[in-house]
Amino acid sequence: MARHRKYEAAEESNPALDISSLIDVCFLLLIYFIVTSTITPRESDLGMALPAANPSTGQPEIEPMFIRIEANGAIYTGSGASQQAMDSDTSVRELPLLRGQLDMYASAARAANSKPLVQIYADGEASQQRVIDVLNALAGVNINSVTFTDLVN
Amino acid sequence: MASSKLRNASAEPEAECALDMSPMIDMVFLLLIFFIVNATAIIVQTDPNVRPPIAANSKRQEDGSGRIVVNIRPDGTFTAEDFNTVLPGEDEIYDMVKTMKDRHQSLGVVSKLHLRGDKESVFRYCRTAIRGAARAGVDQVVFGVFVREP
Numbered sequence: 001m002a003r004h005r006k007y008e009a010a011e012e013s014n015p016a017l018d019i020s021s022l023i024d025v026c027f028l029l030l031i032y033f034i035v036t037s038t039i040t041p042r043e044s045d046l047g048m049a050l051p052a053a054n055p056s057t058g059q060p061e062i063e064p065m066f067i068r069i070e071a072n073g074a075i076y077t078g079s080g081a082s083q084q085a086m087d088s089d090t091s092v093r094e095l096p097l098l099r100g101q102l103d104m105y106a107s108a109a110r111a112a113n114s115k116p117l118v119q120i121y122a123d124g125e126a127s128q129q130r131v132i133d134v135l136n137a138l139a140g141v142n143i144n145s146v147t148f149t150d151l152v153n
Numbered sequence: 154m155a156s157s158k159l160r161n162a163s164a165e166p167e168a169e170c171a172l173d174m175s176p177m178i179d180m181v182f183l184l185l186i187f188f189i190v191n192a193t194a195i196i197v198q199t200d201p202n203v204r205p206p207i208a209a210n211s212k213r214q215e216d217g218s219g220r221i222v223v224n225i226r227p228d229g230t231f232t233a234e235d236f237n238t239v240l241p242g243e244d245e246i247y248d249m250v251k252t253m254k255d256r257h258q259s260l261g262v263v264s265k266l267h268l269r270g271d272k273e274s275v276f277r278y279c280r281t282a283i284r285g286a287a288r289a290g291v292d293q294v295v296f297g298v299f300v301r302e303p
Contacts, residue, residue, distance in 0.1 A: 041303035124277030
């Protein structure tokens with residue numbers, strides 16, 4: 001009888017929950033998710049305003065700069081006799097020649113107290129990346145008023 | 154005598170055996186804080202079939218309001234933000250943009266076209282989307298790009 005009481009008391013005095021296996025599983029899951037997760041790169045914005053967003057009442061004070069993007073990725077500025085070949089290597093994201101021209105044009109426009117305007121003719125078969133390269137160069141010199149002259153086909 | 158003392162001494166630590174949880178809790182909170190701080194809010198849902206082009210001079214996405222997302226897959230398929238709704242052509246893009254623009258207008262938000270074109274797609278698809286949006290009266294265009302190669 002006394003032995004039975006002693007046994008019951010010993011059992012009640014040590015109530016314990018073994019959580020070590022739970023911790024093992026938690027860490028295993030944590031390591032699994034860390035190892036299998038992939039970091040999604042964050043997207044950013046390259047903004048531009050179509051002419052309708054900035055309506056002008058009269059003629060622009062400065063001649064808009066004309067940029068042509070060919071299907072093969074070659075870039076030209078100007079038109080007719082004043083046409084100049086710019087960067088043509090499609091594997092290079094930076095466009096140093098175009099950037100130089102844009103810099104000069106933007107400086108001249110701002111010196112004349114007017115807003116620099118750019119007209120782009122992009123061939124329908126030109127890659128999206130190439131057009132973005134040109135828009136990226138424009139963003140580099142703070143030009144965001146762009147007209148696509150070929151919104152027809 | 155000595156053997157009973159030894160027995161008592163060796164029995165005591167077993168009786169008070171306990172697992173100290175505080176370092177583990179510290180670490181769990183540290184990890185939690187790390188993940189919360191590192192987490193970024195999703196501005197727009199992204200179609201996994203579209204790999205945007207690279208533009209180093211692009212700006213970080215800050216405001217998600219007023220964005221009307223059009224995805225352009227490499228084969229020229231247009232999809233809406235949920236990337237399950239396929240938009241077959243310019244007229245469907247116009248309808249979608251118009252509906253969204255009216256909704257934004259009622260909330261007093263300016264609409265802008267968020268164009269997520271795949272870098273391998275050709276520009277004529279992009280032009281179709283811009284034209285559809287312009288017809289619906291949306292003239293602000295934002296191109297979804299990566300700052301650097303992912």
